[in-house]
Amino acid sequence: MDFTKKEIQSAFWQLLEERPFGKITVKAVVARCGVNRNTFYYHFQDLHDLLRKSVLSWLDELFADEPGAAAVVAKLSQRRAAIMHIYKSLPRETFIEELGFWTRYAVARRVGAGESRLFAEKENRELLLSVCRFALVGFLLDWLEGDMGSDLGKNLSRCAELLKNFSLPPSLPPPRFENPAPVTSAGELRARRVDRWNLPARRRSFFSPSCFFCPLWYHPTVGYCFIMINY
Template sequence: MSGFTKEIIARTFTELLEEKSMAKITVKDIVERCGVNRNTFYYHFRDIPDVVEFILKKKWDEILEAPQEKTSILECMEEMVSLVRDNRKLMLNVYKSVKRDTFLVYMNEIATYIITEYFEKNLEKFDLAEDEIRILIKYYKCLFIGILMEWLDQGLKSDLGAEMREAAELMNRHPELTVILNQIN
């Protein structure tokens, strides 16, 4: 019953985000909507930011439980885009709130996990040393997070998945770009 109540409180908070910004949601709003008293809320959560962290952790756990069978870095990025897009209101509100640091910690962990899984499952495709793979994981994680932050800053207005596919196609059509962009003098 306790876990069920915690889930209801979290789901109610997510529903309220569809109606108003996180800054305007109160504990009173949550308990009235889901039919529990304040003491029950505070038994499960310290405050509203604690509810947010619970929800983010739950999303993280869902990703950990799902098998990672990505065949390209682009697919890894698209998974991150889907996670944010499918939870649009929550992600935007948390990103714009005082819990932004918590959001970025989880996004960093998720990106690192997804990219690491990609490299581990595709090791036979690469002739790279372990430290070289670590560098690539860090590079792509930072790239992902930077792209996601810009997308969030713009209010998720563009179709980021389509933009990433266009960029990948551009790099495929013009392999000289990789040489030019990464040239060391």
């Protein structure tokens, strides 16, 4: 990473430890790290861009040594003040959107590589990543709403253990439809109308012409349903 860019992000984290995100300005950031505004805008579009990229850079540092869930949560707790300032300053919809972006990046980096051998198929791997991402967002939101007081590391470690014993079956091939042979008689046509519902043979007699001797079929609703089923 560029040294100047790293210094700007370091100054930004220092300010986040001291004040809410909404009270941090570009002027305060450049004054803290000793660069001018032009240098800031050369590396970042605005403060929100700085926030997103700073978190992504931090995630790269967190997962550099492939730590366990408990170790990651411990490192998150070390920046508790900064995280809570972000959580309480951003509008909830904006925060959830950013949290979804960060968790997608983290899950793809941590889970996507580790489970690639078990989930070689792209469809299964994408499904696994989506499940993990949504679950992680829910865990993190509950953790933040509880002022980061619950044991998030323990819960994530239990989920990781369950994931090791979890596997998805291979994707089934799409169904193949064949053109039926031409109908040669009215009886064969009636049989096909019943067979398309995959009814067992013992129930096919239920739709035989003798059923019309039952007064129940002359009820308007029952009779209509019977006709729709057969046609």
